[in-house]
Amino acid sequence: MSVKWKKHEKGSLSVVGLGPGGKEWMSEPAVHAVEKAHAVCGYKTYINLIQELIRPDQEIVQTGMTKEKDRCEKAIALALSGKDVALVCSGDPGIYALSGLVYELLKKQGITSKELTVKVIPGIPALSACAALLGAPLIHDFAVISLSDLLTPWHSIEKRIEAAATSDFVIVLYNPRSKKRRDHLPKAFNVIAKHRKGQTPVGIVNKAMRKGQEVHITTLDEVRESGPDTFNVGMQSLVIIGNSKSFIWDGKIITPRGYEV
Template identity: 50%
Template sequence: MTGTLKVVGLGPGDAALLTPQACEALRQADVIVGYTLYVALVPEELKTGKEIISTGMMGEMARCSGALDCALEGRNTVIVCSGDPGIYAMAGLVFELVEERGEAAAGLDVQIIAGIPALSAAAALLGAPLMHDFASVSLSDLLTPWEVIEKRLACAAEGDFVIVLYNPKSKKRDWQLPRALEIIAAHRDKTTPVGIVRQANRAEQAVITTTLSDFDPAVVDMLSIIIIGNGSTRMIGGRMVTPRGYMDKYRQ
């Protein structure tokens, strides 16, 4: 008899932003699996009495495989992810591993429990920068060739999308962000508003607004989300806002 495998989004990190559905999934779990940093975000009362399996950075395959094993043994298993599990997280890998196992995993109940994504948390702290079309691009070239990332950046910039940058920088990867800014700057005014949010809704939270020309990559780390405005984005009362077009349409 198989258990269930739930891939649960923890949201930005503040327990107050954990959804009721995510809380219930964690309560029902026999096993909680996740990256050490994310397991630490789970409220202690929801971890009591559970088997906890945590791994370090770069352990994604082992985590998902181990969680799959637990579920196939008949235990109700949860994999925790920050933000939303279907946005740069583990949901896709879980389905690929289920597919790889074929008949052995046929019939396994896999559920994806949505969470508040980091881009939504960052946008709320900045104001309303995502009111119109936007594109999200990860600058990590660990799994995606840099040439592909550059092409996506150029197309998003040329199309005048608001651009959200995930994974902008790490200790070993610091040249991609300046290059990304160079690509975007070719299609944006230098006064374009830029918002930087580090560790949204966590104790170390920092919110910075600047412009494309004054942007300082030194204030950014791997736990930052960067939102670069489009041609209409402006600052209103210190908040970053991309108008949807209501005022133009209804106040003419």
């Protein structure tokens, strides 16, 4: 899509974090941004999650999953036309989400904050929601890595996994698996297993705080042997691998901070 930008000074664009599930996980500023919006833009699944907030008089721009650029361009165009626009993202809009793309598009078009008010409203990221369900895996230093090689070459991803594994970061894997990327997660586990013991805790959460939520607690050995299918790893999953001191207790993964207990 090619949008002709009409510059107008009265609209605004809020890039809104919905948190992990429905409306109950949103902050007040996030709810307010959606409520006051003339137009709400977002991926269908996310708009469905906050259906109770949407009013009949609001313009809804729903786009499919890989249409991120399209979605951002439409949101910017609507805001420039004078509307208050909420561009909604699951989790936090600043973690592998759309706040960056919005700013990149504004830069390309030379639209500064003088011409359009843009606000990023943070949300509870998937990593926090999944950590809470797993116990306390992120209590010490952690590295967050996306396994999607749509936008990043695999060798860079692998280099980061290796660096995180060798320096004992807890590792959070976003986008661990899609229909087209079946082998990235097993490859990532293989890299990590070179530097961490087989009993290292692994947590897998599917659809955190949503219908169909699953929480699996396993180990590096077990998940490498049985494979990601056993745990239904898919597009709405997050995988967390403990550090050398993480342990499993009473069905939870706990990473010590170092206090004398």
